[in-house]
Amino acid sequence: MEYTVQHLGKLAGVSTRTLRYYDEIELLKPARINSSGYRIYGQAEVDRLQQILFYRELGVSLDSIKEIVTAPSFNGANALKEHREQLFDKRKQLDALIANVEKTIALTEGRVTMTDKEKFEGFKQKMIEDNEEKYGEEIREKYGDETVDKSNQKIKNMTQEQQDEITRLANEVKATLAEAFKNGDPASELAQAAAGLHKMWLSYYWNEYSKEAHAGLAQMYVDDERFKAYYDEKQPCTAEFLRDAIHIYTGLKK
Amino acid sequence: MEYTVQHLGKLAGVSTRTLRYYDEIELLKPARINSSGYRIYGQAEVDRLQQILFYRELGVSLDSIKEIVTAPSFNGANALKEHREQLFDKRKQLDALIANVEKTIALTEGRVTMTDKEKFEGFKQKMIEDNEEKYGEEIREKYGDETVDKSNQKIKNMTQEQQDEITRLANEVKATLAEAFKNGDPASELAQAAAGLHKMWLSYYWNEYSKEAHAGLAQMYVDDERFKAYYDEKQPCTAEFLRDAIHIYTGLKK
DNA sequence: TTTGACATTCACGTTGCGTAAAGCTGTACA
DNA sequence: TGTACAGCTTTACGCAACGTGAATGTCAAA
Numbered sequence: 001m002e003y004t005v006q007h008l009g010k011l012a013g014v015s016t017r018t019l020r021y022y023d024e025i026e027l028l029k030p031a032r033i034n035s036s037g038y039r040i041y042g043q044a045e046v047d048r049l050q051q052i053l054f055y056r057e058l059g060v061s062l063d064s065i066k067e068i069v070t071a072p073s074f075n076g077a078n079a080l081k082e083h084r085e086q087l088f089d090k091r092k093q094l095d096a097l098i099a100n101v102e103k104t105i106a107l108t109e110g111r112v113t114m115t116d117k118e119k120f121e122g123f124k125q126k127m128i129e130d131n132e133e134k135y136g137e138e139i140r141e142k143y144g145d146e147t148v149d150k151s152n153q154k155i156k157n158m159t160q161e162q163q164d165e166i167t168r169l170a171n172e173v174k175a176t177l178a179e180a181f182k183n184g185d186p187a188s189e190l191a192q193a194a195a196g197l198h199k200m201w202l203s204y205y206w207n208e209y210s211k212e213a214h215a216g217l218a219q220m221y222v223d224d225e226r227f228k229a230y231y232d233e234k235q236p237c238t239a240e241f242l243r244d245a246i247h248i249y250t251g252l253k254k
Numbered sequence: 255m256e257y258t259v260q261h262l263g264k265l266a267g268v269s270t271r272t273l274r275y276y277d278e279i280e281l282l283k284p285a286r287i288n289s290s291g292y293r294i295y296g297q298a299e300v301d302r303l304q305q306i307l308f309y310r311e312l313g314v315s316l317d318s319i320k321e322i323v324t325a326p327s328f329n330g331a332n333a334l335k336e337h338r339e340q341l342f343d344k345r346k347q348l349d350a351l352i353a354n355v356e357k358t359i360a361l362t363e364g365r366v367t368m369t370d371k372e373k374f375e376g377f378k379q380k381m382i383e384d385n386e387e388k389y390g391e392e393i394r395e396k397y398g399d400e401t402v403d404k405s406n407q408k409i410k411n412m413t414q415e416q417q418d419e420i421t422r423l424a425n426e427v428k429a430t431l432a433e434a435f436k437n438g439d440p441a442s443e444l445a446q447a448a449a450g451l452h453k454m455w456l457s458y459y460w461n462e463y464s465k466e467a468h469a470g471l472a473q474m475y476v477d478d479e480r481f482k483a484y485y486d487e488k489q490p491c492t493a494e495f496l497r498d499a500i501h502i503y504t505g506l507k508k
Numbered sequence: 509t510t511t512g513a514c515a516t517t518c519a520c521g522t523t524g525c526g527t528a529a530a531g532c533t534g535t536a537c538a
Numbered sequence: 539t540g541t542a543c544a545g546c547t548t549t550a551c552g553c554a555a556c557g558t559g560a561a562t563g564t565c566a567a568a
């Protein structure tokens with residue numbers, strides 16, 4: 001079975017230019033060249049192209065692909081793991097960018113004149129109060145005053161760095177939530193991701209995490225005007241949506 | 255306050271090359287050029303650079319930045335919102351990529367072998383696509399969009415039971431084919447039985463059966479790498495063998 | 509033999525600069 | 539005043555992964 005560029009291109013769904021380029025960079029050379037100078041590919045080349053395209057799908061650079069497919073001894077899995085790390089880094093950067101853009105939009109829209117720090121301060125205080133109100137008695141009984149006061153201290157004593165991280169997380173929760181809201185399914189991947197982020201965010205406030213408390217807080221977001229207003233700022237009923245997502249996430253109250 | 259490239263660069267933390275480049279693409283022109291041809295920047299340019307760098311931080315392209323900063327009437331907030339959407343899209347793609355990479359890593363590490371169902375899912379999708387590509391136009395013309403869409407729906411809406419039945423049938427086709435392959439005669443009873451089973455299998459996908467389409471599909475099994483790999487998994491040239499058997503079965507192309 | 513479909517090899521364009529290369533200008537020091 | 543040295547200039551290639559012509563050669567059918 002022999003193929004010309006056109007044939008192989010159609011078969012594999014790539015342009016002829018791509019095949020010529022792969023020849024040029026020595027990633028995939030034709031089996032032979034006929035008397036007219038046409039590239040002729042055989043079965044081995046088809047197989048190799050399949051491999052190449054497979055890695056390309058995963059976003060691996062052609063350079064890396066070359067290493068992987070030319071040296072069969074080369075550990076493909078390890079290469080992929082490295083690649084995964086790079087992807088994670090990219091996503092991290094992207095998340096930071098998104099958070100900043102969101103912040104800027106909020107600022108320029110003038111709706112929010114409060115600085116993030118102020119917002120944060122308000123939140124922090126409310127967090128302590130609510131926590132105290134809802135679980136204070138119970139927790140104080142269970143763990144003693146010392147533990148609870150320590151927890152409250154934890155919130156008050158956060159470093160600037162931590163506060164920034166919290167702000168970033170909070171923005172990410174909001175952004176992810178806004179996206180997830182579009183398809184309306186609190187069980188969707190995106191919504192669950194938002195719930196996960198929310199848990200991360202929470203971890204800055206609570207010394208121990210429990211599903212019950214998380215689910216309870218979610219309900220509180222709906223019941224308490226202040227919280228509800230915060231989440232519903234851009235889109236009504238976002239607070240409810242978040243509650244549902246968290247309920248599914250925690251597996252409670254389904 | 256006047257600055258040379260070097261000065262301004264240090265002030266803003268960018269390279270002189272960058273400033274020259276911005277001049278070149280008309281993003282930031284110096285206030286004037288002195289007698290020796292040196293670029294001289296004034297306060298207005300410094301401010302403008304601050305703006306540019308601000309948007310650059312947010313990952314906005316220089317082209318878009320140009321639009322934003324040159325036309326003050328231009329709505330910066332809207333541009334940012336659009337930009338935010340793009341960032342979300344990027345993150346979505348990235349997430350999909352990461353998921354695929356993770357899956358692949360898991361696969362190659364042998365922890366998770368792809369289930370038949372997953373394989374089947376890919377097949378199903380491909381079935382629809384190919385069917386559409388090869389016969390879509392013709393069939394749509396003949397029977398109307400409704401019929402075709404209904405057929406595609408048929409595939410997507412199969413019950414679990416039907417899917418199990420299909421998987422069972424597919425396995426039976428493969429098994430029968432493997433047996434038949436041993437004596438090498440595509441006209442043999444066993445091979446014809448395989449072709450018959452294949453037709454039954456097909457009936458789950460197609461609303462109307464035609465010999466021509468069946469024969470065409472058989473040829474496609476040979477031409478398309480993905481299909482060919484599926485049938486040749488245990489024994490090379492099984493796809494060809496199946497094609498021949500089906501051609502005899504349908505009485506076409508003998 | 510002409511036509512049309514397909515093949516070939518340049519070579520530029522994309523994004524945002526980094527990095528020479530090669531030469532001119534300005535200033536400090538011997 | 540000579541010269542060394544820092545700092546400026548323009549020109550232009552390089553990066554990733556091809557897309558997109560342009561100009562030209564080849565093959566089978568009419």
